[in-house]
Amino acid sequence: MKKIMTIILTSVSVMVPVLARQSAPGEPSDESAVRFSPLHIYIDSGNQSLAAYQFELKATAGQIKVVGVEGGEHQAFKEAPYYDPAALANDRIIIAAFNTGRELPKAKTRIATIHLQITGDVEPEYELKLVVAADENGKEIPAEISCEKGDQK
């Protein structure tokens, strides 16, 4: 009887930490260096006005966590954009914003800044995908999206 109890208790004590670690894959496995860095996102809509955009960002290398999202430089996109709060503490985020006004940016403009927590020594790399960009009539327009790493803290 004691043998069975010992086997059960041993299996529980072994399984719990193993499964707990599996269920939290985003957690850093060791105490590595943590730093914070902003990532500036730009959209270049050429000579057309930019009234709405949506993009997705995902880390392809390094260990990052989104810790905050800030609006862009132009008055039309100054306010914080829409994003899923679940993206905070995640390495993937979908960001979108629109403005129905007349004063809209053209050419290359910073539309948002994503604040990231970077863990470890691996320099993070990102995959950016512009889902949609539209003009003041809600018509899809061709545009280019790019990002620029800010100063680390």
Next chain:
Amino acid sequence: MKKTIENHDDESRLNLPEKLREDIKGLYQSSSTIPPEIDRAILDRAHQHFSRTKQRRIRWIAPWKIAAAAAVIIFAFSLSLNKLSGPAPEQAYQAVVQATDIDHNGRVDILDAFTLARQIERANPIKSEWDMNGDGQVDQSDVDTVALAAVRLDKGVL
């Protein structure tokens, strides 16, 4: 005990009459002896009692074992089930897509929110189906609902 023996010694030294001494002895001597049948019966009862207690303990331990094993299995399965999202969230997501796809192009993105916002601003005809939060009016909170549906993370990976 020593004291008792000393007392007895004192008694022998007292030169008491024979009759009195015999009477006193009779008082302290154990007159009854336990018959072997009673002895055996008591032993049998004791054996029965202790064997019953042992059986009861076995009966209690057996369900405990099963419960512990079941707890371990359920715990392991619940962790693995958390990773496998079933069809229920997918159905819920499809319902959200249908409701928030304002321009009916088959996907929910920021242009749906933009379209709805422009409809409200220009006081264009409003459809009751655009009342996302069911408060009886179509306003900025419904636009926000559509926009937040567009940026939901569980829409799929890049």
